[in-house]
Amino acid sequence: MPALPDIPLPAAIRSRFVEDINGLRIHVLEAGFETKGRPCLLLLHGFPELAYSWRKVMPALAAAGYHVIAPDQRGYGRTTGWDADYDGDLAPFRLTNLVRDALGLVSAFGYRSVDAVIGHDFGSSVAAWCALVRPDVFRSVALMSAPFAGPPPLPFDTADKPAAPKRDDPxxxxxxxxxxxxxxxxxxxxxxxxxxxxxxxxxxxxxxxxxxxxxxxxxxxxxxxxxxxxxxxxxxxxxxxxxxxxxxxxxxxxxxxxxxxxxxxxxxxxxxxxxxxxxxxxxxxxxxxxxxQWYRCGTSGAFIPELQTWSGRSIDVPSCFIAGKQDWGTYQRPGVFEAMQKTACTNMTGVHLIDGAGHWVQQEQPDEVSRLLLEFLRQAGRDPGCG
Incomplete structure (x- = not known):
């Protein structure tokens, strides 16, 4: 591979690679790496973005005492080991395997748990599933710009009823x-x-x-x-x-x-x-x-049965939601914003819609996002003090 150009990063952030994570060579941006023993935060970007999308909030989180890691997720940027063939296997891009990527990465850094997983856009979905599937590892979750409705339900009380016809969404x-x-x-x-x-x-x-x-x-x-x-x-x-x-x-x-x-x-x-x-x-x-490929996993419906394994489960670790007040993404699926607060997340400490931000909230209003994340971490009992 030809040499890649340097990334225009703040001085507090470095770029590195982590080998052999669930078949990937993962490119990571990292802040707060200067001292050992810090609690960890994992930041997951969305589409069409990169780990670089977190550059404006990582220094503030690191200054508060955290070790902050933000990967280019599977399918993105400088992370390699994935296949972009339209006719190839979609299964590596399904949500449960993206959770496996996250687990493998934090484990490679020597963490049994992280204080929070923070996801934006499609990364919010991955963060939600991390907290749902492995609450012992992902001890709190911040969802940004994409609310979470919970796992898909299983068909219920159908044994003595005629099989429902399968049909496309009209x-x-x-x-x-x-x-x-x-x-x-x-x-x-x-x-x-x-x-x-x-x-x-x-x-x-x-x-x-x-x-x-x-x-x-x-x-x-x-x-x-x-x-x-x-x-x-x-x-x-x-x-x-x-x-x-x-x-x-x-x-x-x-x-x-x-x-x-x-x-x-x-x-x-x-x-x-x-x-x-x-x-x-x-x-x-x-x-x-x-x-x-991530979108194709969702629209195909092929992986709904696997996600139904967690039907009826909720996110019970401390959670919060942050989005731009000018972001339609909060409402693009009717009822999801409300379901997140009523049933999907049982320990939601705050819902924040930031004026002066649209969908790219952590880039448009990074100071306010950083403040809200640190406030959430304090409320969740995840304050490291001054690292």
Whole structure:
């Protein structure tokens, strides 16, 4: 492999590799490594992001006394050992194997447990499953920008009833039949074309990512989310086009009209072009298919039976939820935000919607996210003092 360029990181963070973790060579960003014996925090990114997405909060967490590790997850960045073949085996990308990746990584660092697993976007789902499956290892959990509804239920009291017919969710046909035909982004991300649409976007990967990050941020002033009432085509059509797309457009075409002006890009402080350039260089090198495999695991339904193993279980370790107030992701699946607080998490100490942040909350408002995470860790009894 040719030498990879240096990562533009704060001085408190270093880049390294950890070998032989569940078949992977994992690239990790690490802070608070200078002294031994610190309690550990594991940070899990989402799509289309990288461990780099945590660069703005890692120094504050390390300064509070923690050893902070943030991997490029399976399918992403500089982590290798995964297969991005669309026709390959999806099983390595299923949620339970992503939990196994996390377990293997913290074990390799010499930890029997971590004080918290903190996940953003799709990483929030992995963090939730970590806390559900291994609460002895993941002693608290912070979910960010993607609420958790709990494990899928098992069919109940069916022995003396006729077998229910299996059928596809009609919402996709109904979205396509709307006066303004639409499609759901997760099912688009599961198509064979999605990777090439983004990797070979007509505007280039850099400008595609600029438009995508802008569209889902608080900088896009039309992001004024409200709860949806039901999983129906009419309700889902209220979501912005980055979630419920125009039927005839791919994602690169969807975000292109929302590209910020040169002046707005120059004024952006939470993702200046020199930092975006690292994301775009990594995705130009790897493509997007590794991350898209995660969506395919979900939309295929193939791994629901495995997840039903934990049907009826809740997250009982201390938990919190943090998201941007301008983030539609909190509400994109009707009822999940409420279910997280009522049934899925039995020890939720706080729900925080940060004004001035959209979906990329730990990048848009890193100081407030850091403050809330440290407050949560204190409430959960995970305060290390001054390391």
């Amino acid at each position: 919402v996709h046909r109904r979205l396509a039949a709307l006066p303004r035909p639409r499609k759901h982004y997760q099912w688009y991300y599961s198509t064979r074309e999605a990777n090439a649409d983004m990797h070979h976007a007509s505007q280039g990967v850099h400008d595609f990512l600029r438009g995508y990050y802008h569209h889902k941020s608080a900088d896009w002033k039309a992001n004024e989310p409200t709860p949806l009432q039901s999983w129906t085509a009419g309700e889902l059509a209220n979501l912005p086009t980055y979630y419920v797309m125009d039927l005839a457009k791919n994602m690169a075409e969807t975000v292109a009209p929302e590209m910020p002006s040169k002046e707005a890009i120059a004024a952006n402080t939470w993702l200046p072009d020199r930092e975006l350039a690292f994301y775009s260089a990594e995705y130009e090198r790897t493509g997007f298919q590794g991350g898209l």
